[in-house]
Amino acid sequence: MxxxxxxxxxxxxxxxxxxxxxxxxxxxxxxxxxxxxxxxxxxxxxxxxxxxxxxxxxxxxxxxxxxxxxxxxxxxxxxxxxxxxxxxxxxxxxxxxxxxxxxxxxxxxxxxxxxxxxxxxxxxxxxxxxxxxxxxxxxxxxxxxxxxxxxxxxxxxxxxxxxxxxxxxxxxxxxxxxxPLIVGVPALCGVLVAGAVAVAAFALPYKLGLLVAVVAGMAAAMLVESVMARLRRAP
Known part of the structure; x- marks a missing residue:
């Protein structure tokens, strides 16, 4: 194979x-x-x-x-x-x-x-x-x-x-x-949250705003995916 x-x-x-x-x-x-x-x-x-x-x-x-x-x-x-x-x-x-x-x-x-x-x-x-x-x-x-x-x-x-x-x-x-990689609502929400946080946290020292934005975007995408999964399982 x-x-x-x-x-x-x-x-x-x-x-x-x-x-x-x-x-x-x-x-x-x-x-x-x-x-x-x-x-x-x-x-x-x-x-x-x-x-x-x-x-x-x-x-x-x-x-x-x-x-x-x-x-x-x-x-x-x-x-x-x-x-x-x-x-x-x-x-x-x-x-x-x-x-x-x-x-x-x-x-x-x-x-x-x-x-x-x-x-x-x-x-x-x-x-x-x-x-x-x-x-x-x-x-x-x-x-x-x-x-x-x-x-x-x-x-x-x-x-x-x-x-x-x-x-x-x-x-x-x-x-x-x-x-092309932004497929689905969770990915879109993650991108939007990461972008907004990156702009808001731009002034943080050592470019830590990027780190915070990545974590926030991942958390948002995972949260939205979890909520959508529960809604799909709901009667």
Whole structure:
């Protein structure tokens, strides 16, 4: 069941292809931000290859630049990336039979959009041929697009003038990537609450407003989902 399925691979590549430009553009912006924040080229390269999480990287960079305590930096990155715990829980039943080393590698390469597209294709955990090839066809091009964009941004970081406004371009890119993922009322409520809290808590030190916004958005989405589940079960 885990042998390579070229047809599933090609289908996944075609499905994920429209997202790759936005992923690369977002990686480019994060790469530039790493260099602009004071990281050396080797440090920035290590961060993009080891961390592979744009939101956590951008959340950590201003904290690093301002000399925030390592505990605050670590906690912020962990909270921003908590969604990957949910992604792992959703993917686990599909691939629990694989060796743990292979699952660990798949978890590292998996990203938001790839997981969402996979779960759209395979909403149930029923055994089906081609699942592993389909996931690989989503995650490997996604990872490659991010790394190419990020590495280009790292080497161009010192040469790009601030007036180009790439920060705003990166914001547009991530918005374009995020919108298709807002499926259902709980997700929409989570996004709205997180956005409102981020604006209200903007003045908090060490950029902690982002941390508070993420926690508030997750809590709101989980609360709405719980209420809707109880309403569905009600007679």
């Amino acid at each position: 885990d042998r390579h399925h070229p047809q599933a691979w090609r289908e996944a590549v075609r499905t994920g292809m429209p997202t790759l430009f936005g992923i690369a553009a977002w990686g480019l912006v994060v790469g530039i931000a790493m260099v602009k924040s004071g990281l050396t080229v080797p440090q920035a390269l290590a961060m993009t290859l080891l961390v592979f999480a744009g939101s956590a990287q951008l959340a950590a960079l201003p904290l690093i630049a301002t000399g925030a305590p390592i505990s605050v930096i670590f906690l912020t990155a962990v909270v921003v990336n908590l969604r990957f715990v949910i992604f792992s829980a959703l993917l686990a039943p599909h691939f629990a039979h694989l060796p743990w080393r292979q699952r660990l590698m798949l978890g590292y390469v998996s990203g938001d959009l790839a997981v969402a597209l996979f779960l759209q294709k395979y909403p149930t955990t029923d055994p089906q041929d081609g699942k592993l090839s389909y996931l690989k066809g989503l995650i490997y091009p996604n990872w490659s697009a991010w790394q190419v964009g990020s590495i280009i941004g790292i080497f161009l970081g010192s040469a790009v003038p601030p007036e180009w406004g790439l920060g705003f371009a990166g914001t547009l890119a991530i918005v374009c990537v995020m919108i």
